[in-house]
Structure formats: structure tokens, C-alpha cells
Amino acid sequence: EAVIHWFKRDLRTRDNTGLSLASKRAKEIGVGVIGVWILSPQDWEAHLVSPAKCDFELRSLAVLKKDLEDLDIPLYIEVVEERQQLPARLVELAENWGVKDFFCNIEYEVDELRREQKLVKMMLGKGIRFEPQHDDCVVTPGQLQTGAGRQYAVYSPWFRAWVAYLHAHPDVLTERHPPERNPPDFKQKFSSLFESAIPSAPSSKTLTSEMKKRLEKLWPAGEHAAVDRLQHFLTEKIGKYHATRNFPSKNSTARISVHHAAGTLAGRTSVRLARDVNSTKKLDGGIEGIKGWISEVAWRDFYRHVLVHWPYICMNKPFKFEYTNIEWEYSDEHFDAWARGQTGYPIVDAAMRSLNSTAYMHNRLRMVTASFLAKHLLLDWRLGEQYFISHLIDGDFSSNSGGWGFSSSTGVDPQPYFRVFNPWLQSSKFDEDGEFIRQWIPELASISGKGIHNPYETGGEAADVAKKNGYPKPIVEHRFARERCLSRYKAGIGRN
Numbered sequence: 303e304a305v306i307h308w309f310k311r312d313l314r315t316r317d318n319t320g321l322s323l324a325s326k327r328a329k330e331i332g333v334g335v336i337g338v339w340i341l342s343p344q345d346w347e348a349h350l351v352s353p354a355k356c357d358f359e360l361r362s363l364a365v366l367k368k369d370l371e372d373l374d375i376p377l378y379i380e381v382v383e384e385r386q387q388l389p390a391r392l393v394e395l396a397e398n399w400g401v402k403d404f405f406c407n408i409e410y411e412v413d414e415l416r417r418e419q420k421l422v423k424m425m426l427g428k429g430i431r432f433e434p435q436h437d438d439c440v441v442t443p444g445q446l447q448t449g450a451g452r453q454y455a456v457y458s459p460w461f462r463a464w465v466a467y468l469h470a471h472p473d474v475l476t477e478r479h480p481p482e483r484n485p486p487d488f489k490q491k492f493s494s495l496f497e498s499a500i501p502s503a504p505s506s507k508t509l510t511s512e513m514k515k516r517l518e519k520l521w522p523a524g525e526h527a528a529v530d531r532l533q534h535f536l537t538e539k540i541g542k543y544h545a546t547r548n549f550p551s552k553n554s555t556a557r558i559s560v561h562h563a564a565g566t567l568a569g570r571t572s573v574r575l576a577r578d579v580n581s582t583k584k585l586d587g588g589i590e591g592i593k594g595w596i597s598e599v600a601w602r603d604f605y606r607h608v609l610v611h612w613p614y615i616c617m618n619k620p621f622k623f624e625y626t627n628i629e630w631e632y633s634d635e636h637f638d639a640w641a642r643g644q645t646g647y648p649i650v651d652a653a654m655r656s657l658n659s660t661a662y663m664h665n666r667l668r669m670v671t672a673s674f675l676a677k678h679l680l681l682d683w684r685l686g687e688q689y690f691i692s693h694l695i696d697g698d699f700s701s702n703s704g705g706w707g708f709s710s711s712t713g714v715d716p717q718p719y720f721r722v723f724n725p726w727l728q729s730s731k732f733d734e735d736g737e738f739i740r741q742w743i744p745e746l747a748s749i750s751g752k753g754i755h756n757p758y759e760t761g762g763e764a765a766d767v768a769k770k771n772g773y774p775k776p777i778v779e780h781r782f783a784r785e786r787c788l789s790r791y792k793a794g795i796g797r798n
């Protein structure tokens with residue numbers, strides 16, 4: 303009587319593989335499509351999803367519901383308290399509605415794959431065709447292999463293979479057919495399914511009203527906002543991306559990770575639209591900024607491919623086993639200072655305060671703050687990984703895990719362990735005039751000149767201002783921290 307598409311991390315109608323196939327199948331057998339979205343509060347808890355991201359998803363859901371309704375497609379929404387119950391409930395819904403074809407897009411994390419495996423068995427048992435689709439990556443995991451037939455563990459050769467694959471298979475980037483309008487009698491037949499309300503976030507995931515308002519303004523939700531933002535970036539900014547992307551105060555990146563993470567925009571759509579504005583219509587040539595940006599979007603695919611091939615990274619293990627034995631410091635006080643932006647290193651503090659206030663952090667600063675936690679404070683990188691995922695609006699397991707692995711040198715294709723970012727140098731290079739620091743650290747805003755990067759070391763007026771306004775002294779001394787990091791990492795690796 304109907305075909306289901308189960309929405310998860312794909313909150314859009316446009317360029318959606320599973321939804322497109324569900325619509326095609328429904329047309330073939332002369333029925334309509336029902337969209338389903340299930341909120342599982344336990345999943346949000348277990349995966350430390352940030353309140354900002356929960357709010358963004360719920361806002362995006364409202365947009366999706368409206369877009370589907372314009373096609374007479376209902377979005378049926380339900381809350382299932384116990385996540386173990388989710389597969390059984392989905393089967394029950396399918397049976398109640400006389401559904402024989404059930405579509406969704408695959409999520410590659412271990413919990414999700416196990417859930418889908420369970421669903422395959424249950425659906426088969428009931429004679430329902432369950433059709434999970436590869437959609438989340440531009441190139442499906444498993445398609446790219448080294449000459450020796452293995453998965454790449456280094457980005458650069460992997461990226462060359464990714465580009466070559468897409469040039470050889472241009473259809474992979476083609477936009478998926480949009481869903482069609484449901485048959486005329488559908489709305490009448492399934493009228494109650496159109497009545498689902500958008501649920502509220504569970505109490506543990508609720509934002510203060512001030513934060514909610516701020517995030518609504520900063521991060522408009524839904525697929526139309528995503529495409530608007532992308533188009534703006536492609537017309538106004540992408541040409542200079544290669545030269546400007548590392549400077550946090552320039553606001554020069556696309557700021558669409560939130561849409562990739564919620565699936566309000568497909569990575570495929572981003573790559574295709576960027577390619578289409580390139581002079582050569584290629585992925586790895588032509589305009590520098592476009593080439594550079596596409597290679598950043600590809601990092602998202604790279605980390606997902608890594609996750610698929612080495613799923614143990616979902617279980618709190620570092621990608622590099624030899625880094626399991628580093629002796630970390632355990633200091634709640636230092637962790638707390640890092641989290642609140644009170645370390646006495648202005649660039650680190652400005653970055654952490656920006657995260658706490660906007661649920662986002664610029665990529666360069668993610669690297670600086672992550673390196674600072676793991677190397678300067680010598681705190682277990684997993685603490686930082688968890689803090690990020692539970693505060694970011696664009697929190698995404700594999701990108702976050704990949705970024706933390708890179709910065710703490712424990713991950714795939716990482717920064718070598720002996721490269722310890724000097725936060726002051728990073729600051730004077732990427733925030734030369736201290737504009738970003740001034741924006742986030744009012745205690746230091748009146749310092750003129752270079753002293754803003756390290757007021758206490760600089761001394762004089764800079765130190766006076768910092769002291770007078772209660773800005774903390776560095777909680778760890780830079781040269782000491784660097785030496786301690788090198789010796790602990792070396793000893794940890796040597797212990798294997």
C-alpha cells in the first residue's frame with residue numbers, strides 16, 4: 303500500500319539516494335511514499351549529541367516535513383524511548399501500513415550498522431524488502447584501493463584515487479532524481495500520518511532560550527538554508543579559499559559542516575556544484591580556491607572510509623595502536639580551564655569561548671586547541687574529542703575522531719608526534735592583528751600590538767592589562783610542556 307523512506311542523517315528531499323529510489327519504487331507499483339523519522343533519546347545520549355545539534359535537527363525536521371507535505375508525502379514522527387526497540391517498531395509500522403519496500407541511507411558507525419543488520423533479518427522474516435543505500439559519501443567506501451588492494455591510510459594518494467574515480471565515473475556525482483508527488487488519493491487514505499508534531503528535545507538536550515535564539519540566527523536550518531549558504535560561498539568566497547581559509551577572523555570558509563552533518567546537504571551536491579563553477583569542470587585543476595575546497599570536502603569522505611575499514615575507532619581506540627600506552631596527566635583543573643577558555647593562552651581561550659558561545663569552531667583553531675589539550679596539557683585526547691562532540695553543532699563522529707587523531711598524533715595520517723604546535727606562533731601567524739582574540743576575550747581587547755598573543759611573556763602594558771582584568775597566567779609553561787610531551791610520547795610508543 304505504500305513505500306517507506308526512513309530519514310536519519312539525510313534530512314532533505316534534494317539529491318537523496320534512498321528517498322529517490324523509494325519514490326521510483328512507489329511509482330512502479332502504483333502506491334505512495336511515507337517518510338518516517340524516529341527520535342531515540344537514548345541514541346542522542348549514547349552518542350553525546352550536543353544540544354545545539356539536536357536543536358538544529360529538530361528545526362531541519364520542520365522544514366523537511368513542510369517540503370514533503372508539498373508533495374503530499376507525510377513525515378511520520380515518533381519518539382521511541384529505548385533504542386533497542388527501534389528495529390521492532392519500524393517493522394511494526396511497515397506491517398501496519400501494508401508496506402513491502404523499506405528504504406533508508408546507510409550510516410557507517412558500528413552501533414548503526416548493527417542496528418541495520420538486525421533490521422535486515424527482521425524485515426526479511428516478514429517478507430519486506432529492506433533497501434539501505436550508500437549515500438553519505440561521495441565515493442562509496444570500498445571503491446578505492448591501493449595497488450596492493452588495501453584501504454589507504456594516507457590522505458594524499460587516497461585523494462588522487464578519489465579524484466580519478468570520480469573523473470572516470472561522472473554519474474556518481476549526478477543529482478538523484480527528486481521525489482515525485484504521491485498519488486491523488488494518498489492523502490485521504492493516510493490522513494492521520496500527516497498530523498505528526500515536531501517533538502521537543504529531551505530535557506538533557508535543551509538549550510537556554512538565549513542560546514537557542516543565537517544559534518537560530520547563526521545556523522538557519524533545513525535544506526534551503528544549506529543551498530543558499532553554499533551558493534553564497536560559491537559566488538563570493540570560494541575563489542580565495544586557498545589563501546584565506548586558515549584565518550579565523552576572515553570568515554572565509556563555507557560554514558556548511560552543520561548541513562553535511564545533519565544531511566540537509568549531501569557532500570555530493572557540494573562537490574558537484576563547486577565543480578560546475580570551476581573553469582575546467584574538473585575536481586583537481588582550474589581555480590585554486592575551488593580545487594582546495596573540494597579537497598577539504600573530500601576529507602570528510604576519507605575519514606568515513608577509514609571508519610568503515612577500521613571500525614575499532616568507534617570503540618575509543620586510537621587508530622595507531624602503538625599510541626595506546628601514553629601516560630596521560632589526569633587534571634580536572636586543567637581540563638576545566640581548557641574547556642572554559644581560561645588557560646592563559648589567548649588563542650586557545652578565544653577558540654574555546656567561540657565554541658561555547660556559537661557551537662562552532664574554525665578548523666585551524668580546532669587543530670590548535672586539540673593539540674594544546676593532548677600535547678601541552680598532556681590530557682587524554684578522548685576527553686577533548688568528547689567535549690567537542692557534545693558541544694559542536696556540526697558534531698560528526700568520523701570527522702571529529704579524525705581531527706582529534708590528527709592533532710594528537712594518535713590517528714590516521716596524523717601530524718607527527720614531535721610536531722608540537724606553539725600556540726603563540728599559531729596565534730601571530732593566523733590571527734596576526736589579534737582580531738579574533740579581541741572578539742572573544744574582552745579582558746585583553748584593549749591591548750594594542752603583538753602583546754595580545756602572550757601578554758604575560760611580553761610584559762609591560764600587555765601584562766598590566768591582562769592582570770588588571772583578571773586574565774589568567776598560562777596554566778602550563780610552554781617550553782616545559784613541549785619537552786614533557788616529547789618524552790612521554792616517546793616513552794609511550796617505546797612501551798609497545
Ligand code: FAD
Binds near residue numbers: 547560563699703706
Ligand atoms: P570548509 O573549510 O568550508 O570546508 C568544507 C567542508 O569540508 C566542511 O563543511 C566539512 O564538511 C568538510 N571538511 C573540511 N575540513 C574537514 C576535515 N578536516 N575533516 C573532515 N571534513 C572536513 N568537522 C565536522 O564536520 N564535524 C566535526 O565534528 C569535526 N570535528 C573536528 C575536530 C578537530 C579536532 C578538527 C581538527 C577538525 C574537525 N572537523 C570536524 C573538521 C573541520 O574543522 C570542519 O569540518 C570545518 O571547520 C567546518 O567549517 P566549514 O564548513 O566552514 O568548512
